[in-house]
Amino acid sequence: MASIKVNFATHSKDLVSTHQRILQGDESLGWVVYGYDKGTNDLKVLEEGDGDLDELADEFDDGKIQYAFVRIQDSNTRLPKFAFISWCGSGVPVAKKGLFGSHLNDVATYFKGYHVQIDARDADDVDPDRIRRKISESSGARYSVHNEAPRSQDPARPTTGSYQASQAKQERDRELEQIRGRLAAPKAQTNWEQKSRDAQAEADRNRRIQEEQEQKQRERECKERDAEAERQRVLQQEREGQEARKREQQRQEQEAQERRDQEAAAEADRRRQEREQEEK
Numbered sequence: 001m002a003s004i005k006v007n008f009a010t011h012s013k014d015l016v017s018t019h020q021r022i023l024q025g026d027e028s029l030g031w032v033v034y035g036y037d038k039g040t041n042d043l044k045v046l047e048e049g050d051g052d053l054d055e056l057a058d059e060f061d062d063g064k065i066q067y068a069f070v071r072i073q074d075s076n077t078r079l080p081k082f083a084f085i086s087w088c089g090s091g092v093p094v095a096k097k098g099l100f101g102s103h104l105n106d107v108a109t110y111f112k113g114y115h116v117q118i119d120a121r122d123a124d125d126v127d128p129d130r131i132r133r134k135i136s137e138s139s140g141a142r143y144s145v146h147n148e149a150p151r152s153q154d155p156a157r158p159t160t161g162s163y164q165a166s167q168a169k170q171e172r173d174r175e176l177e178q179i180r181g182r183l184a185a186p187k188a189q190t191n192w193e194q195k196s197r198d199a200q201a202e203a204d205r206n207r208r209i210q211e212e213q214e215q216k217q218r219e220r221e222c223k224e225r226d227a228e229a230e231r232q233r234v235l236q237q238e239r240e241g242q243e244a245r246k247r248e249q250q251r252q253e254q255e256a257q258e259r260r261d262q263e264a265a266a267e268a269d270r271r272r273q274e275r276e277q278e279e280k
Contacts, residue, residue, distance in 0.1 A: 004041065006103040008110055011037075011044040015110070018045055022071050023113050025080060031056040031070035034107075041099075043067075043107065053128035060126055062089035065100045069111050072135050081135045084114040088121060094206045101200045 008015060018032040028050050035046040046066065047059050056070055068085040086108065088100045108117060116138045120126045 004099065004102065006106050007040070007042045010042040014045045015043060018048060019069055019111055019113075022069055023082065025071070031068060033059045034067045034069075034111075035064060041103070053126075053131055057123070057126045057128055060087045060089065060120070060123070062122075063091040064089055065092055065096060065103075067107050067111070069114065072132065075132065075136050081116075081138070082114040083116050083118055083131060083135065084108055084111055085118040085120055085126060085131075087126070090122060094202070098200050098202075098204070098207075101197070 015034070018029065021029045022032065029048060030050050030052060031048065032045060033047040033056070034043055036042060037044055049055050049059075053070065053072060056068060059068070060066055064087070066087040066089075068083075068087065070083050070085065072081050072083055073079070074081045086100075086104050088097055092100070116131075116134045118125065118131060118134065124130070
């Protein structure tokens, strides 16, 4: 029986190579799309390119399960960030959607090193601007020393209680925003795990419904075959009865004809004898 687990071994060289090249900043490779070898659970490289998110967004197929790893420049820090995208198109059969739910965690763990995970179902989910916003949000507070223009030194401010309170509040706000950014990925993962469980439960429910329908169909077909066999048996009995009656009728007619022939022969013999006596 074939394993239902995702297989990384068959094409591991290509999987590892493309993943590492993106992480290491290889300019000739900006994104990779992974998928399955036809009819197997062997993960392999489907497409790759040196472009950006706009180029990658065109690679997702509504009828396929795909995974992507992409390098993106963070607009806040101007540093490279990485995103892992899991795609399960709306046209994927229900049974395969259940398989996708069981494979996702293994694939996401295999392609480690990303800052955000995108769980996509349609084109809106892989919209480049939406992904860039998630990357920006994942970096915490939306400010960066890389983006700040040189500023003249502000004159010394009096260290008053209200000023200190304002500074403390700003610091707390920054810390809270950073915490939200760090918590975003685990929450997304938790949400996806719940979605995966729901998808698996839905797949199981649909499979049970299909099995019940198939069982009912088999029972109907069995009853129809039995009914047809009974009908044929009755017809055969009727045909045999008709043939038996026909043979009996033919036998009776033959016997009647034989009696008539015998009577005719006897009558002819009697007349012959009478003529012979008259001649004497």
